[in-house]
Amino acid sequence: MTNWIRLPNSEGQCVARSDGQGDQKTYQREVGRAGFAGPSAQIYHRHPPAGWATFEGPLRPRAFSLGKLSPGPACPLQARRVLHNDHMEVRYWKTESKMHALARNADGDTLIFVHNGSGVLFCDYGHLPYCDGDYILLPRGTAWRIEPSELSEFMMIEATASAFKLPDASQGGPSAINPMLFTLPRIDDAFIAQQDDAFWEIHIKRRGQVSTLTYPFNPLDAIGWEGDLCVVKLNWRDLAKHRSDGQRTPPAASCTFVTDTFAISTFIPKVGEGESGIMRVPFYHSNEDADEFIFYHRGEFFSRGEIKAGMATFHPSGFPHGPHPSAYQTKMVKAPVETEEVAIMIDSRAFLTVDESIPDGAEWKAYVKTWEKAQETL
Numbered sequence: 001m002t003n004w005i006r007l008p009n010s011e012g013q014c015v016a017r018s019d020g021q022g023d024q025k026t027y028q029r030e031v032g033r034a035g036f037a038g039p040s041a042q043i044y045h046r047h048p049p050a051g052w053a054t055f056e057g058p059l060r061p062r063a064f065s066l067g068k069l070s071p072g073p074a075c076p077l078q079a080r081r082v083l084h085n086d087h088m089e090v091r092y093w094k095t096e097s098k099m100h101a102l103a104r105n106a107d108g109d110t111l112i113f114v115h116n117g118s119g120v121l122f123c124d125y126g127h128l129p130y131c132d133g134d135y136i137l138l139p140r141g142t143a144w145r146i147e148p149s150e151l152s153e154f155m156m157i158e159a160t161a162s163a164f165k166l167p168d169a170s171q172g173g174p175s176a177i178n179p180m181l182f183t184l185p186r187i188d189d190a191f192i193a194q195q196d197d198a199f200w201e202i203h204i205k206r207r208g209q210v211s212t213l214t215y216p217f218n219p220l221d222a223i224g225w226e227g228d229l230c231v232v233k234l235n236w237r238d239l240a241k242h243r244s245d246g247q248r249t250p251p252a253a254s255c256t257f258v259t260d261t262f263a264i265s266t267f268i269p270k271v272g273e274g275e276s277g278i279m280r281v282p283f284y285h286s287n288e289d290a291d292e293f294i295f296y297h298r299g300e301f302f303s304r305g306e307i308k309a310g311m312a313t314f315h316p317s318g319f320p321h322g323p324h325p326s327a328y329q330t331k332m333v334k335a336p337v338e339t340e341e342v343a344i345m346i347d348s349r350a351f352l353t354v355d356e357s358i359p360d361g362a363e364w365k366a367y368v369k370t371w372e373k374a375q376e377t378l
Contacts, residue, residue: 004039014044029284029320035263035347036287049284049320055368059318062354063367066092067310077103077205079156081355083293087261088348090293091156099145101201102219108160111257112136113344115297115310117152122194122220125231126185135234137164142231143202143219155295159259167255177256182232187224195221236342240268262348269340284322290347291316299340306370314354
């Protein structure tokens, strides 16, 4: 455990008054270490911390419309890469075609998030239906394929040379994930029916390169298994069922999966948290030890008026970020406190690199300027 230097203190006016009442209108920014699990401070500013006039250089915030990416390829291991570093990669895959070969990732665990569509997944452990909003965790080395019943879109997150685990109480607080929420594959009639003696390929990714093994039978030929290692599925709606209306949920309580170098959080609808006209948490923040990538799945994203479902934002560490000023006033202070958004956030302690092969049409180049434009409305 890091022996942080902690000196609890306060100085000056320390009350956030975003409604303009009190001595002076202020904007609260939280500065935190270790993903806000370490020491933190709240700084009260006279101006919006994200109220820059210009922003130049490679550190800039970026936004992508991943839904605009073209479908394919046939092999999900070669799907379009969005972000990466030595410990993780994020790919986006769209398909409506049945996989005629199996996939196996030897580089690390794969966590699939189903953005759109439905169908079935077959893997070493059996048969598993999927629908939008599902997380499917494929342990490293698992062979799998899908048969979509409609166009399906997946965000695939690889824990390179690592594994996905559940947050402990110190990371997830009282809302840490209950393993009983997971669904497991079944060796049922549908799984047995897909077993045959045709020639099947398995595409295996190792160190970023794909090799092919060919079998004179379907390798998904299990008739049973036992143990405590398995593919598991979790839907964000199952998380929502275990949240009480009015329950306060600090950001750390949204943590869903963790690895040695990054964490994945699920932001789900919240009702009755706080009072209208009072900020519930300090949305302006500086997470100094993590790059932040957010994928927007469903609903109205109250801190980003122009962001729609299927888009993603990337905010590298090193500068404060938060809501656009217009959203801050109309949706986060004056509006009722209910939220409808569903979003997936990756906080990576290792710096992330955007894959520059993303087509220009899928990136919102003017995203960084939306804060500049919004200052005119203040």
